[in-house]
Amino acid sequence: MIPPEKKQILVVDDEANLRRVLSAQLSRDGYDVHLAEDGEAGLAYLREHHIDLVITDLRMPKVDGMELLRAALRDDASRPVVMMTAHGTVETAVEALKTGAFDYLTKPFDQDEVRLVVKKALRTRDLASADATDQGHAEPDATGARFGIIGQSQPILDLYGVLERVADTPTTVLVTGESGTGKELVARALHENSSRRDGPFIKVNCAAIPKDLMEAELFGYERGAFTGAVGSKPGRFELATGGTLFLDEIGELPTDMQVKLLRVLQESEFERVGGIKTIKVDVRLVAATNRDLKKEISLGAFREDLYYRLNVVPIALPALRERASDIPVLISHFVAKFNTRLKKSVGGIEDAARERLLAYPWPGNIRELENVIERAVLFADGSTIGLGDLAEEVRGSAGVPRASSPPALEAAKPEAGASIDGLKEQVKAAMSRLERELIERALKQTQNNVTHAARLLKISRKGLQLKMKELGLRERDGD
Numbered sequence: 001m002i003p004p005e006k007k008q009i010l011v012v013d014d015e016a017n018l019r020r021v022l023s024a025q026l027s028r029d030g031y032d033v034h035l036a037e038d039g040e041a042g043l044a045y046l047r048e049h050h051i052d053l054v055i056t057d058l059r060m061p062k063v064d065g066m067e068l069l070r071a072a073l074r075d076d077a078s079r080p081v082v083m084m085t086a087h088g089t090v091e092t093a094v095e096a097l098k099t100g101a102f103d104y105l106t107k108p109f110d111q112d113e114v115r116l117v118v119k120k121a122l123r124t125r126d127l128a129s130a131d132a133t134d135q136g137h138a139e140p141d142a143t144g145a146r147f148g149i150i151g152q153s154q155p156i157l158d159l160y161g162v163l164e165r166v167a168d169t170p171t172t173v174l175v176t177g178e179s180g181t182g183k184e185l186v187a188r189a190l191h192e193n194s195s196r197r198d199g200p201f202i203k204v205n206c207a208a209i210p211k212d213l214m215e216a217e218l219f220g221y222e223r224g225a226f227t228g229a230v231g232s233k234p235g236r237f238e239l240a241t242g243g244t245l246f247l248d249e250i251g252e253l254p255t256d257m258q259v260k261l262l263r264v265l266q267e268s269e270f271e272r273v274g275g276i277k278t279i280k281v282d283v284r285l286v287a288a289t290n291r292d293l294k295k296e297i298s299l300g301a302f303r304e305d306l307y308y309r310l311n312v313v314p315i316a317l318p319a320l321r322e323r324a325s326d327i328p329v330l331i332s333h334f335v336a337k338f339n340t341r342l343k344k345s346v347g348g349i350e351d352a353a354r355e356r357l358l359a360y361p362w363p364g365n366i367r368e369l370e371n372v373i374e375r376a377v378l379f380a381d382g383s384t385i386g387l388g389d390l391a392e393e394v395r396g397s398a399g400v401p402r403a404s405s406p407p408a409l410e411a412a413k414p415e416a417g418a419s420i421d422g423l424k425e426q427v428k429a430a431m432s433r434l435e436r437e438l439i440e441r442a443l444k445q446t447q448n449n450v451t452h453a454a455r456l457l458k459i460s461r462k463g464l465q466l467k468m469k470e471l472g473l474r475e476r477d478g479d
Contacts, residue, residue: 010035022114023035039064049460050460053080053121069096082103083103103120103121153318172285176288188201219237219260222275250287265306285310319365328358335385357394376391
């Protein structure tokens with residue numbers, strides 16, 4: 001497969017000097033950096049390229065940062081957007097956080113602050129991608145889905161019933177389940193179907209926050225509270241007041257922070273780091289974890305009193321293998337979704353492929369199924385998805401090569417008496433052939449548009465051009 005590329009960061013600002021400074025720092029930190037001189041150019045760039053993180057100024061001509069933020073979230077809700085703002089517009093930056101921005105930087109900022117925010121944002125995206133699913137509404141749609149959750153198996157029908165009863169209450173909810181089962185989707189459903197729906201929905205992935213910064217992240221800090229605290233900043237509890245705070249991976253919370261979280265849940269008040277003023281909040285808390293918290297309690301890693309405070313209404317999400325009867329309707333949903341996104345017209349799935357998808361254990365749950373269908377729709381040559389269009393790990397021993405695919409695996413088999421070095425070379429050659437196949441298919445799908453092909457392959461345009469040069473593929477005329 002094509003090796004992972006560096007993370008792609010888009011910096012949008014109308015100040016050329018600031019763009020240069022950020023580009024230099026982020027490039028030194030190992031990221032691929034792309035620049036846009038205003039919001040309009042930033043929007044155009046997002047439409048044509050795969051971007052992992054957007055850093056944008058708040059005040060810009062043509063299209064401002066708030067409009068860019070909303071457009072970026074519509075395109076990819078899991079992609080973090082960091083706002084840059086001057087001291088005088090901090091209130092607007094806070095409003096951006098409530099709208100969905102990941103964080104904000106107040107000018108002037110130092111390199112360590114930028115480095116920390118970027119690392120935290122990208123880590124959060126990586127962790128969230130394992131549990132991301134589509135969103136919807138409480139009313140049933142054509143598939144019978146409710147609350148954005150597709151399925152009619154008994155575990156899902158039971159889930160609908162619980163959501164109906166607890167969504168419009170202030171009760172704390174603890175959502176448990178394996179990665180990829182849709183824990184964030186349930187948290188959003190609880191928020192969007194409550195009287196708090198017009199308030200903010202603030203999410204924090206506890207696994208993405210360095211332990212020594214967790215308190216400042218949740219409760220905010222005052223100027224001078226620690227090195228780099230050049231101004232006051234509200235925490236996630238303050239931002240969520242009047243709405244819902246979603247604490248994902250709550251099992252990763254350090255034990256000292258568990259005590260402070262317990263106090264907030266009991267008294268609805270706290271102090272910022274370095275502050276003395278007590279702040280009152282009105283927040284509905286939803287927590288989630290893929291850990292067994294009772295086991296963590298027995299090991300001394302999680303407080304029993306906090307567990308019972310969180311576990312007022314427990315919601316245990318089933319693994320996909322436990323609701324296999326929902327797989328056919330999920331397949332249809334994802335085929336339709338990726339037909340639209342990839343401009344394809346795949347009509348359905350062949351029986352052999354469907355049977356294999358039903359038999360597969362799905363360790364990555366719904367997210368893994370979504371990824372498998374996206375790949376199958378992208379590379380399907382015919383009007384239906386066949387067994388050969390499925391990923392090799394899903395096909396398993398039932399797998400068959402595509403008729404149009406090069407026999408990469410056959411070529412990788414060493415001849416009798418081949419040396420170890422010879423085996424390595426043959427494996428390298430087979431990987432090159434597979435990369436060539438994937439690139440050629442992406443180019444065919446996009447009518448030889450290198451920019452669009454790079455976006456489909458989720459690598460940078462420059463990275464694709466370098467790979468094409470390495471493989472001896474001439475750049476086409478469709479770009």
